[in-house]
Amino acid sequence: MSPLLGVRDLAVTFGAQRPLDDVGFRVERGEILGLVGESGSGKSITAMTVMGLLPLVGGRVAAGSIRFEDTELVGLEEPAYRRLRGGRIALITQNPMTSLDPMVRIGRQVDRGARLHLGLDAATARARTLELMERMRIPDAARVCELHPHQLSGGMKQRIVIAMALSGAPDLLIADEPTTALDVIVQAQIVQLLVELVREQRLGLVLITHDMGLVAQACDRVAVMYCGRIVESGPVDTMFAAPRHPYTRALTACIPRPGLRHGDLVGIPGAVPSVAEMPTGCRFHPRCADAMPTCRQHAPRSVAIGADHAVACRLVEPAPEAAP
Amino acid sequence: MTKYAIRRVLALLPVFLVVTGIVFLLIHLVPGDPIDNLVRAGSDPEQRAAIARAYGLDRSLVEQYLTWMGHLAQGDLGTAIVQRRPVADLIAENIGYSLALGGSALAFSAIVGVLAGVVAASFQDRPLDRMLMGAALIGSTVPSFWLGLLMILLFAVELGWVPVSGARHWTSVILPAATVGLAGMALVARVTRIAMVQTARADFVTLLHANGVSRFAIQSRHLLRHALVPVLTLLSLRIGLIVGGSVTVEYVFARPGLGSLLIRAINQRDYPVIQGCLLMLAVAVMLGTLIGDLLQAAMDPRQREEQRS
Numbered sequence: 001m002s003p004l005l006g007v008r009d010l011a012v013t014f015g016a017q018r019p020l021d022d023v024g025f026r027v028e029r030g031e032i033l034g035l036v037g038e039s040g041s042g043k044s045i046t047a048m049t050v051m052g053l054l055p056l057v058g059g060r061v062a063a064g065s066i067r068f069e070d071t072e073l074v075g076l077e078e079p080a081y082r083r084l085r086g087g088r089i090a091l092i093t094q095n096p097m098t099s100l101d102p103m104v105r106i107g108r109q110v111d112r113g114a115r116l117h118l119g120l121d122a123a124t125a126r127a128r129t130l131e132l133m134e135r136m137r138i139p140d141a142a143r144v145c146e147l148h149p150h151q152l153s154g155g156m157k158q159r160i161v162i163a164m165a166l167s168g169a170p171d172l173l174i175a176d177e178p179t180t181a182l183d184v185i186v187q188a189q190i191v192q193l194l195v196e197l198v199r200e201q202r203l204g205l206v207l208i209t210h211d212m213g214l215v216a217q218a219c220d221r222v223a224v225m226y227c228g229r230i231v232e233s234g235p236v237d238t239m240f241a242a243p244r245h246p247y248t249r250a251l252t253a254c255i256p257r258p259g260l261r262h263g264d265l266v267g268i269p270g271a272v273p274s275v276a277e278m279p280t281g282c283r284f285h286p287r288c289a290d291a292m293p294t295c296r297q298h299a300p301r302s303v304a305i306g307a308d309h310a311v312a313c314r315l316v317e318p319a320p321e322a323a324p
Numbered sequence: 325m326t327k328y329a330i331r332r333v334l335a336l337l338p339v340f341l342v343v344t345g346i347v348f349l350l351i352h353l354v355p356g357d358p359i360d361n362l363v364r365a366g367s368d369p370e371q372r373a374a375i376a377r378a379y380g381l382d383r384s385l386v387e388q389y390l391t392w393m394g395h396l397a398q399g400d401l402g403t404a405i406v407q408r409r410p411v412a413d414l415i416a417e418n419i420g421y422s423l424a425l426g427g428s429a430l431a432f433s434a435i436v437g438v439l440a441g442v443v444a445a446s447f448q449d450r451p452l453d454r455m456l457m458g459a460a461l462i463g464s465t466v467p468s469f470w471l472g473l474l475m476i477l478l479f480a481v482e483l484g485w486v487p488v489s490g491a492r493h494w495t496s497v498i499l500p501a502a503t504v505g506l507a508g509m510a511l512v513a514r515v516t517r518i519a520m521v522q523t524a525r526a527d528f529v530t531l532l533h534a535n536g537v538s539r540f541a542i543q544s545r546h547l548l549r550h551a552l553v554p555v556l557t558l559l560s561l562r563i564g565l566i567v568g569g570s571v572t573v574e575y576v577f578a579r580p581g582l583g584s585l586l587i588r589a590i591n592q593r594d595y596p597v598i599q600g601c602l603l604m605l606a607v608a609v610m611l612g613t614l615i616g617d618l619l620q621a622a623m624d625p626r627q628r629e630e631q632r633s
Contacts, residue, residue, distance in 0.1 A: 051534050086536035093534075098527040103549060103624055113535055148625040164535065 002070060004029050004204040005050070005089075005172055010064035012042075012049055012228075017275045018062070019045050023230055024302070025223040027172065030202040032195065034215040034236070036251070037225035040272045043208045044094075046225070047176045050206075051091050052081040068172065087117035090165035094177035096157035100149035106160055107145025113167025125167075132163040136193060155186035162193065172204040173197075179214065191218050212255045216240060221308070224248050227273060227283040230302065234309035244311045246288045282314065290315055325621065328628055332617055336610050343610075344396070347602040348389050351595055357381065358405040358593045379405055381595075392599065401603075402596035404589075411600040414585060419567075419604065421491050422582040425574070426566035428501035433508030434559055440509070441516025441551070446543055448521055456513065464510035472503040472576040489578035500577045504570045508562055515558055519551035553624055560616025564609025 003026040012020035020042045027033045037043050048054055050066055052073060066073040068089065073081070085091075090113075093099045100109055107129055114125040126145070133141035136159040149157060158178060165173060175194065179187035195218050198205045207219060215222055216236060223233035224247065232245040243249045250268045270287040273279055279286050285295040295314055302312040359375050376382045380391060395402055401411035444456040479499060480488040487496040523529065524547055532542050571583035582601055589597035621627045 053530065053533055056530065056533060082536045082538060084536070085534055091531065091534035093527050093531055095527055099531050101528045101532075101546060102626055104546075112537070116536055150626050161531070164531070168535070 002067065003027060004031075004069060005206070006065075006067045007046075007050070008065045008067075010046075010049065010066065011062040012045055012054065012059050013062040014057075014059045014275075018228065018278075019059075019275045020049065020228045022302075023064070023225075023228070025230060025233060027204040027206055029171070029204055030198060031221065032198055032205045032207055032219045034219035034222040035206055035208045035225060036210065036212065036215055036222055038210060038272050040227075040274070041225040042228040043210075043225055044176055045228075047091065047174045047206070047208055050174060051085060051089065052076065052078075053085075083117070086113050086165075086168040086170065088168075088170050089172045089174065090168065090170040092158075092161055092165050092173060092175040092178045095181050096154050096161050097181060099161050100157060102149050104148075105145065106147050106149065106152070110145070110160060110163050110167055113164060114169075117168035129163070129167065132166050133160070135166075135197075136160075136163045137189075138163070154182050155190065158182060158186075158190055159193070162190070162197075166197070170203070172206070174206045174208070176208045177210070178207070179211075180209075187214075194218070212251055216255070224251065227278060228275070229283060229312065231284065231313065232309075232311045234306070238306065238309050244305060244309075244316050245284075245313045246290050246315070247284050282312075325628065328621055329618055332614055336614060339610060340607075343606045344393060344603065345389070347599055347606065348392060349385070350602075351590075351593075351598045352385055352388070354593070356593050358595060361406045361592045361594070392596075396603075401600040404594050404597045406589075406592040406594045407597065411596045414597060415582070415600055415604060418580055418582050418585045421574075421580045422567050422570075424491075424497050425500050425504065425570055425579065425581060426563075428497055429504035429508065429570070430559060430562060430566055432501055432505030433512050433562075434555075436505075437509040437512025438516050438548075438552070438555060440513040441555075442520065442543070442548060444513065444517040445520035445524075445547070445551075448517075453517075457517065460510040460513045462510075463506045464514075466506075468503050468507060468570075469572045469576050471506065472500065472573055475499050475503060476577070491579045496577075496579070500570070500573050500579060503573050503576075504566065508559075508566075512555055512558060516551050516555050519554050520547045523547050523550040549623070553620055556619045556623070557616050560612045560619065561609075563612030563615065564605060567605060567608040 006026040008024045010020055010023040011018060023042070023046060025033060025035070035043050035046065045054075045059065048057060048059070049061060050073070054060060061074050064074065068084065071084070073084075076084075100106070107126060110129040110132065111122070111125040114120045114128045115122070118125075118128075120128060129145065130141045133144065138144055138156065138159050144152070144156070144160075149160075152160070158181075162178070173194075178194070179190050182190065191214060194205060194207070197203060207214070209215060219236050221233065221235050222239045223230050224239075224245065225231070226247050232239065232243065232248045239248060240252055243252050247268075254267060268287055273283070273286070279296075281297045282288070282291075282295040282300050285291040288295065292314060298314070300312045300314045302310045303316065304310050305316060358379075359372050359381070362375055363371060373382070380388060383391075392402065401415070403410050404414060407414065440456050440460065444453045447453045476488055476499060479485050486498050487493060490496055520543070529542060529546065532546060533539075567582060570581070571587055573579075574581045574583045582604060586598065586601040586605075589601060
């Protein structure tokens with residue numbers, strides 16, 4: 001059976017720049033894929049690309065394929081894409097403060113998805129909205145429906161945004177840093193809600209984040225992005241127990257853990273290069289402690305090194321355990 | 325909302341008092357007086373003093389102000405010194421023309437301006453957008469007296485569609501209204517366009533797209549509503565401007581109106597008329613601001629909240 005979402009060899013261009021190159025990952029029903037990377041690694045662009053919203057920000061798919069079940073999304077006509085958006089694939093944005101229309105009452109904003117994609121009338125849509133809001137543990141849902149966004153806290157707003165995403169009964173959720181703007185306790189609650197949703201309703205979830213702790217806590221599989229490429233992907237356990245790519249190793253080393261003494265936690269030297277001046281060869285080589293001369297010239301291909309575990313690094317290619 | 329409205333109206337009272345003081349002082353501090361227009365050159369000081377006494381001009385400014393305010397409180401604007409008629413009558417005669425011109429100019433700039441702005445925003449950075457914005461730039465920089473003359477030449481003299489001047493028939497308001505309205509239209513178009521373009525970048529609009537709402541529905545139902553907030557503020561601020569601000573255009577088209585009345589009164593130093601006219605204009609500006617605030621509060625829930633705290 002084909003996966004819920006399968007992305008292969010995806011490349012995106014903005015004019016002469018190419019912020020995404022050779023991106024591939026897949027998500028199954030009932031699975032949470034963590035898409036991890038630093039700011040500027042192309043995570044959000046990946047989200048916009050899957051949603052078919054690249055033209056809004058001035059980008060274009062240059063190559064590759066995005067399959068949603070049996071539908072090819074690259075090159076899909078706008079009317080068909082519009083039915084998918086909100087109806088089959090929904091987006092949860094990262095800033096709940098600005099993600100709701102400040103001039104429209106909460107209830108009407110959540111109703112929209114059901115009215116648009118499920119063809120419900122106003123009363124039935126509102127009943128569904130109340131149900132979803134209770135599902136999101138929003139107290140006093142009927143009253144909240146009559147409020148305007150500025151009357152709610154950030155955590156409440158993010159619950160509303162998730163309820164909005166669920167309104168059209170989608171199969172796939174793409175959550176772009178859904179908890180970044182919230183405080184830690186609220187973060188945990190929101191993540192808990194998302195995980196429950198995925199498990200109960202067998203949704204697919206792409207959880208975009210830079211928070212490795214969140215990944216360890218919530219995800220089934222991880223794809224690590226660096227400078228618009230997936231450098232390593234695999235099951236969470238494997239990735240944390242035995243990360244192979246130097247970048248993944250560095251990232252996991254950045255997670256604070258018990259027993260750590262002052263000064264033990266080290267960052268990754270250097271900074272993410274800008275899209276305008278991408279390094280040649282492996283894009284991580286200027287910051288890589290193990291870089292070899294060949295890394296400067298040749299971009300590594302992604303190779304499978306175990307069940308469901310793939311790495312794009314020259315160091316890994318000849319490794320004996322790569323053989324099946 | 326009602327509470328908010330009442331508070332806004334009450335807040336205008338002190339403003340009104342300050343305005344009366346400024347209006348009064350402003351003209352009395354200007355050199356010259358209405359007596360110059362009443363007596364022949366070379367008349368003796370005795371005669372001047374008699375006239376001054378008759379109109380109370382010999383008393384102190386404070387006394388004069390209090391008298392004026394006293395009459396004003398009873399709804400009496402006083403009597404014109406030079407034109408020798410009640411100021412209220414003079415204003416009543418002229419304000420209709422001003423309101424007709426101002427109202428149609430405002431309507432013209434609002435409707436055409438918003439439409440042009442919306443079209444420009446939907447074709448952002450494409451030729452149609454550049455064309456409209458270029459036209460708006462020209463519209464807002466061309467002096468209205470010159471534009472008025474050009475329009476008279478074309479539509480009244482060459483084509484003969486509308487009267488050249490005066491205010492006898494309703495068609496005579498078309499050219500002056502278009503002339504006054506064009507500058508406002510250009511401004512409204514630019515504000516509408518920029519507000520729509522800016523709102524289009526907001527996260528909630530991305531989310532609307534992500535929810536499968538069509539581009540047209542987003543533009544017409546969501547972006548336009550946000551864009552109208554600054555446009556309404558702009559238009560309500562122009563209400564005052566438009567009641568008395570079209571003096572040059574009234575002059576070009578030989579139309580009666582509050583502006584012309586005011587200019588004539590200023591030349592004659594006819595204090596009661598100047599005071600009456602300026603007060604009308606000030607009230608128009610205040611009402612405009614009030615209407616703008618109320619409309620904004622009605623449209624944007626955040627506005628109401630902020631005022632409450």
